[in-house]
Amino acid sequence: MHPKALLDACAELVALVLRLEHPADAVVSRYFRDHRQLGPRERATLAETAYTVLRKKLLFEHLARSGSGPRERRMSILGFAGPRDFLQSALAETERRWRDTCDAVQPQDLMERHRHNLPEWLATALKAQVGSEFMALADSLNRPAPLDLRVNTFQGRRDELREELRRHGIASEPTPYSPWGLRLADKPPLTRLDAFARGAIEVQDEGSQLLCAMVDAKRGEMVVDFCAGAGGKTLALGAAMRNTGRLYAFDVAAHRLDALKPRLARSGLSNVHPAAIAHERDERVKRLAGKIDRVIVDAPCSGLGTLRRNPDLKWRQSLESIQEMQAKQLSILRSAARLLKPGGRLVYATCSLVREENEQVAEQFEQAEAGFLPLKAVEALAPLKLADPGALCAGPEARWLRLWPHRHETDGFFAAAWVRS
């Protein structure tokens, strides 16, 4: 594709994602479906340009006040993710000079909001939690995430899979905290690999793997993944149970559970029972009350911990939408808790960064439900034998699991655990 045409396409896509009417990944996929002639490199440039504009929206809007031409074009020039010489040949002389002026702007010349690129309500909420680390956090949220894999230990060992990937020219490092994780140096296409086809690897952020470690599901147990979605955690739990016992995968969205089925078929697990439920008080849930050893509630949430992958979320969420979510999260957690038998473990988790969806829900649960003893995250993580598990924890006596991209290089996650007395 000619550089000028590619820049025009970038501006078109940027205009679509900036409407913020639909999730950016859905807008990008739709654009690619409507433009089937685009090659893999062009797609990569288009998607990364759109994501860079979403990540740095406040800065780019500020810089785009100068220059000329449509605003989306100026934003695309600033966020262009292809080779620099390619961009240069797409620009008019005045645009080149404008881009050079923008490149020369120093961070100290910018207002704070143009450096952190977060909505004010979120910046305030994060500063209150991480204080002087705020800028480091904002920087890491505005960078793309690495690609993490989880090795399906039901099929093979991590070192064996690492070696197999290396033979295909894919470099990886063991993840620092999860014993099942590999972090890739690049983002190669994985679906053509035999290891992927036979379910020996799955894409899963290391933080998400650690939430499963908090559950510590064992052979022969009855386990419920209450908000299973497409089953990222279900698959990890099923492997930890060595394909024994019974693992129920509940979700209200049948189409998400449908996406679990091919992954399940690849994984070789036969202990998983997906079941669509109407709501958290569904009859199916009631029938299992008091019978389950471990329950994880990976609650629907704002997803703000995944800003590295979904930068549009910071512009599509608000404090009001988060407060509305809180009541739903508490209701799901209370229903799910009834499944547990005495001695059973409950884990509440989110990929959110804000207290409203995390500590506040856990605290409200404890006020509403007697009979659940807090299990400190630092203790729930003990089987991993980490050198310093406290580094992953927060709150009084390391009660909560709290993962931050700038500290742990994972997405942002929260988890709390209890034991039913």
Ligand SMILES: C[S@@+](CC[C@H](N)C(=O)[O-])C[C@H]1O[C@@H](n2cnc3c(N)ncnc32)[C@H](O)[C@@H]1O
């Ligand atoms: C964070 S996602 C789950 C991601 C999934 N556990 C994974 O690891 O891939 C939250 C899920 O909760 C589901 N959900 C929303 N309301 C629910 C409810 N009342 N009961 C059960 N699941 C619900 C959503 O459909 C969504 O799939």
